[in-house]
Amino acid sequence: MSNSPQFFASFKQTSQSLKASLRPWLLFLDLTSLYLPSSIPDATTRLTQNLTHFGANYSIIVLLVLFLSLLYHPLSLIAFFITLVAWVFLYFSREEPLSVFGYQVNDLLVLVALFAVTVLVLVWSGVWLNVVVAVGIGIVLVILHALLRSTDDLVADDIETSPYVNLLSDDDSLRGFL
DSSP, X not given: OTXXXXXXXXXXXXXXXXXXXXXXXXXXXXXXXXXXXXXXXXXXXXXXXXHHHTHHHHHHHHHHHHHHHTTTOHHHHHHHHXXXXXXXXXXXXXXXXXXXXXXXXXXXXHHHHHHHHHHHHHHHHTXXXXXXXXXHHHHHHHHHHHHHXXXXXXXXXXXXXXXXXXXXXXXXXXXXXX
């Protein structure tokens, strides 16, 4: 248990990082930014930009739909919560390799083991169909929002992190080449 303080510090750092990647919910739910895309290229641009910009918010939406689908199955909810904690502690919040009985465990092996445990929990709890439908509904909600949400007000926020920052700049030195 000598690693417990370090483990919880790592968990705290991960949760702060996830919190920092969340976008404001008022911006996410802005009804004035919802309208149909004008073309298929506009729809694909919206989809990719919104999935990138609101990725953490979309993850929370899918997890919330999954949580609501398991409310009538408290034992399954507890099992999935324990599985989620295992994912966070054993995969997402680690920076150094996992060591079991003095042996280092490969990240791929940890990923495969956690995936297998998740599938076993789905089969054991008997709610696999419920989970598949809930995740499907969550994904449909995410895609619907990403297609309907305009990206006009997001360009200024993401211009520093965009891989197309040179194309989006108003630099007059580039105009001579065009």
